[in-house]
Amino acid sequence: MSKEYDSKDIVILEGLDAVRMRPGMYIGTTGTKGLHHLLWEIVDNSVDEIANGHGDTIIVTLEEDGSAQVEDNGRGIPVDIHPQKKVSGVEVVFTQLHAGGKFESDNYQYSGGLHGVGASVANALSRWLSVTVYREGYEYEMQFESRGSGKNIKSGVPVAPLKKVGKTNHQGTLVRFMPDDRVFEDINFDLETVAKRLREIAFLNKGIRIKLIDERRLTNGEPLTFEFKYDGGLADFVKYLNENKSVEHAKPIYFEAKSDLCQVECAMQYTNGYTENTFSYVNNIPTSEGGTHELGLKSALTRALTELGKKAGFIKDKDPALLGEDFREGLTIVLAIKMRNVQFEGQTKTKLGNTEIKPEVDALSYQKLMEFFDKGANKQILELAVGKAKQAAKVREAARKAKEITRAKNSIENSNLIGKLSSCSGRKPELNELFIVEGESAGGSAKQARDRSFQAILALRGKPLNAEKKRLAQILANEEIRTIISALGTGIGEDFNIANLKYHKVIILSDADQDGAHIRAILATFFFRYMKELILNGHLYVGLPPLYKVSKREQVEYVYSDAELPEAIERIGKGYAIQRYKGLGEMNPEQLWDTTMDPSKRSLMRVTLDDVANAELMITTLMGDNIEARKAYISEYANFNREETFTGKKEG
Numbered sequence: 001m002s003k004e005y006d007s008k009d010i011v012i013l014e015g016l017d018a019v020r021m022r023p024g025m026y027i028g029t030t031g032t033k034g035l036h037h038l039l040w041e042i043v044d045n046s047v048d049e050i051a052n053g054h055g056d057t058i059i060v061t062l063e064e065d066g067s068a069q070v071e072d073n074g075r076g077i078p079v080d081i082h083p084q085k086k087v088s089g090v091e092v093v094f095t096q097l098h099a100g101g102k103f104e105s106d107n108y109q110y111s112g113g114l115h116g117v118g119a120s121v122a123n124a125l126s127r128w129l130s131v132t133v134y135r136e137g138y139e140y141e142m143q144f145e146s147r148g149s150g151k152n153i154k155s156g157v158p159v160a161p162l163k164k165v166g167k168t169n170h171q172g173t174l175v176r177f178m179p180d181d182r183v184f185e186d187i188n189f190d191l192e193t194v195a196k197r198l199r200e201i202a203f204l205n206k207g208i209r210i211k212l213i214d215e216r217r218l219t220n221g222e223p224l225t226f227e228f229k230y231d232g233g234l235a236d237f238v239k240y241l242n243e244n245k246s247v248e249h250a251k252p253i254y255f256e257a258k259s260d261l262c263q264v265e266c267a268m269q270y271t272n273g274y275t276e277n278t279f280s281y282v283n284n285i286p287t288s289e290g291g292t293h294e295l296g297l298k299s300a301l302t303r304a305l306t307e308l309g310k311k312a313g314f315i316k317d318k319d320p321a322l323l324g325e326d327f328r329e330g331l332t333i334v335l336a337i338k339m340r341n342v343q344f345e346g347q348t349k350t351k352l353g354n355t356e357i358k359p360e361v362d363a364l365s366y367q368k369l370m371e372f373f374d375k376g377a378n379k380q381i382l383e384l385a386v387g388k389a390k391q392a393a394k395v396r397e398a399a400r401k402a403k404e405i406t407r408a409k410n411s412i413e414n415s416n417l418i419g420k421l422s423s424c425s426g427r428k429p430e431l432n433e434l435f436i437v438e439g440e441s442a443g444g445s446a447k448q449a450r451d452r453s454f455q456a457i458l459a460l461r462g463k464p465l466n467a468e469k470k471r472l473a474q475i476l477a478n479e480e481i482r483t484i485i486s487a488l489g490t491g492i493g494e495d496f497n498i499a500n501l502k503y504h505k506v507i508i509l510s511d512a513d514q515d516g517a518h519i520r521a522i523l524a525t526f527f528f529r530y531m532k533e534l535i536l537n538g539h540l541y542v543g544l545p546p547l548y549k550v551s552k553r554e555q556v557e558y559v560y561s562d563a564e565l566p567e568a569i570e571r572i573g574k575g576y577a578i579q580r581y582k583g584l585g586e587m588n589p590e591q592l593w594d595t596t597m598d599p600s601k602r603s604l605m606r607v608t609l610d611d612v613a614n615a616e617l618m619i620t621t622l623m624g625d626n627i628e629a630r631k632a633y634i635s636e637y638a639n640f641n642r643e644e645t646f647t648g649k650k651e652g
Contacts, residue, residue: 016095016124016155020146023183026121035184036193038125041118042070042175047201047284049074050208051338055172060198061213062189066178073172076135079162088162090131090142094123095156122177123156125184129177133162134170141165146180153182191217191224199228203240204284204336206233234267234334241279242332245271248388249381255368261360262339266297266368269332270384274392274471275529276328281336282352288536288609291345291352293337296361298324304369305385312379314386325494326389326396337361350536395471420461421487422447426454434458434487434503435543435597438510438519441585446509448589449597456503458487463519467526481526490531498533506534507604509543509596511583512560524607532609540607545587545596549579558595560603 019026027034039060046058055074062068078089085092097120123129123144133140143159179187191214202210209229217224230236235254248270257264280287280294287293302324309315315322337357345353373382426432434456437443443459450457465478472493475481485492489502508523510516520542527534534540546558550568552575557568569576581587587595596602 016097016120017153019097019121019124020153020155020183023125027125030184032186032190032193035179035187036189036197038122038177038179039068039070039189039194040197041122042068042177043198043201044284045119046070046072046074046173047205047208049173051205051284056207057209057211059211059213060194062191062194062216063176064215066187066189067176068179068189069174069176071172071174073170076133076171077131077173079133079135079138079140088142090133090140090162091158093119094129094131094142094144095158096120119175120156122175125180126156126177127180127182129156129175132174134168134172134174137167137169139165139168139170195226198226200237200286201284202228203230203234203237203334204281206236207231234265234336237334238267238269238332241277241334242269242271245273245332247271248330248384253369253372253378253381255365255372257364257368259360259364262337262357262364264293264361264364265336266365267334268301270381270388271330271332273330273469275469276325276331276333278328278333278335280334280352282342283338284336285342285350287344287350287352289351292354292358293335293352293361296358297333297335297365298328299358300362300365300369302327304366304373305382305389308370308373308382309386312382314383319390320393322386322389322393323396326392327385329388329392395473420459420483422450422457422459424450424452424454424456429502430504432456432503433505433507435507435509436460436484436523437584438463438516439583439585442509442511442583445585445587445589445592446597449593451597455597456487458483460484464522464526466522467529472530475526475530484523484526488531488534490534492530496531496533498537501534501539504539505541505604506539507541507543509545509584512545512547512581513583516583527607528609535607535609538606538608542605542607543596544603544605545581545584545592547581549581549591550576551579552576 023030023034027037043058043060046055049055049072050058055072057073059071060068061071077093080089081087082089082092085096124146126144127146129144131142131144140162142162144156145159146153146155147157148154181187195212198210198212202208207229209227212226212228214224232239235252238252253266253268255264255266278290278294278298280290282291282293305327306315306322309322339354339357341354343353345351372378424432432454435446435450436458437446438460440459440461443457446457446459460480460483462480464480464484465475467475467481476485476492487502488506489500490496490498491500508520510519524540527540544560546560547562548559548565548568550557550559550565550572552572555572557572559565559568565578569578584592584596594601
């Protein structure tokens with residue numbers, strides 16, 4: 001008998017309760033990324049205030065008790081009574097979804113917030129939140145709490161109305177909040193994650209001063225403190241990204257422009273590498289999938305360099321036609337625009353879709369680039385750009401011929417794959433998995449261990465080429481790389497089409513040692529440079545095999561790091577035996593299935609690009625030519641028993 005369905009069964013979620021019921025709708029996830037999203041929303045409010053001409057300093061403090069604090073010296077949140085809600089402006093901002101001062105252009109021309117939901121969402125998903133406002137000579141305070149337990153929690157309830165507590169010479173807003181451990185899997189803010197994002201914000205808003213204080217970490221009795229301030233804006237950002245690369249000119253190409261539709265800031269610098277690296281932002285939000293603003297800039301750059309190259313005699317009539325991609329070889333670009341009414345598209349909402357922006361950015365950028373390159377002092381950079389483009393064009397034809405290898409029909413049957421790919425019987429790409437393993441021994445065990453209905457094995461017989469600082473033609477000359485491309489079915493470069501991906505989980509499976517880490521880094525570099533969409537769409541993973549087997553009679557535990565080993569030994573007890581796995585080939589098929597390939601037991605790390613700029617810096621450091629920088633990075637960060645390289649989510 002079906003249950004009766006009446007109007008009484010319709011649940012009305014009032015106020016902030018809807019946020020707590022479905023937090024993923026507002027912050028994406030209740031994992032680490034979602035936790036930091038709360039902090040970004042409060043920070044973004046302060047950034048928006050300063051970006052619109054009010055104040056110049058933001059102080060972020062990670063408190064010892066696990067809470068976070070954000071203070072700015074802007075105008076302060078309005079404290080007067082709201083005409084409709086009949087409560088203070090502070091209470092409205094922190095308790096009402098879609099309430100804020102960013103909907104009227106008179107107050108904020110540009111904003112990076114979530115259209116009025118940021119502050120209220122942070123309140124809804126916190127145990128408690130307090131606000132101190134310094135405004136017009138007075139200090140005001142207000143506190144909020146999430147009360148109750150289980151399904152009866154009321155989110156972000158005011159403890160009392162806004163209270164005037166005294167006079168002050170300060171101006172601005174201070175927000176302190178404690179993330180709710182009933183919502184989030186982990187409420188510990190990661191210092192490195194916070195520092196990277198704040199540094200990025202400082203680059204994107206030149207002249208802004210951002211101070212980060214970690215009260216949890218003391219040095220000589222003082223909290224660990226960082227300060228970010230870049231008067232050069234994006235020019236400093238480009239220099240930072242290229243600090244471990246060999247650059248072709250010391251001074252970046254830089255310009256700013258403004259119209260009624262948008263503000264544009266851009267910096268570029270040529271390196272001696274062969275890959276184009278473009279990082280774009282809209283209202284401080286990374287647009288890792290690009291969009292109309294990138295298209296506008298690239299069109300302008302091609303036009304300006306072509307016209308001025310011909311005018312200066314660097315491009316002759318007999319020269320082959322140069323394409324946009326030729327002019328961008330080895331170029332690091334950072335583009336930031338600010339605009340109203342942002343429209344994102346794409347699955348991850350990181351691609352700008354506003355059609356009116358392409359011609360606007362094109363026109364503004366073209367004018368500024370023509371002015372820049374037409375100056376006598378910059379003619380050398382113009383000549384350099386044209387020379388690099390001509391060389392790129394010569395190689396392009398060779399690359400085109402090489403790419404024909406990847407365009408063959410039925411690429412799974414391609415000769416590159418014979419004896420290497422053991423395909424699966426499943427015909428649904430969204431269910432299928434491809435394990436990329438090194439060596440015949442590991443490949444043999446994986447082939448026996450797998451579930452043939454949905455798991456394919458690609459055994460590499462040699463080490464793939466390091467794709468850093470290699471042209472596409474050189475990459476495609478490597479047999480192992482060609483094998484990977486053929487197996488995936490997506491093509492590469494401008495031929496890449498994610499819709500043709502044959503396996504929606506591409507899993508790098510290598511030994512849990514230094515050599516295995518190197519293999520992971522080489523493959524991750526290739527995917528980052530030439531199949532970035534694979535990562536952006538969440539298809540690339542790293543398998544985590546165990547380091548040890550601890551056993552006593554029928555009792556067995558697999559251990560995945562040295563840190564976990566003592567606890568496993570204690571659980572097993574006296575009389576235990578330890579086996580250390582030097583490689584995947586030492587595991588029999590049953591062990592490999594139980595520990596690494598069984599979806600119900602295994603651990604996978606999804607490779608993510610939440611921060612593309614820092615991923616670029618890491619790849620350059622680890623895989624580039626600067627040996628000292630690489631040694632310093634490895635010494636500080638490397639742990640070969642876990643996957644750290646721009647990896648975010650762990651799957652059970």
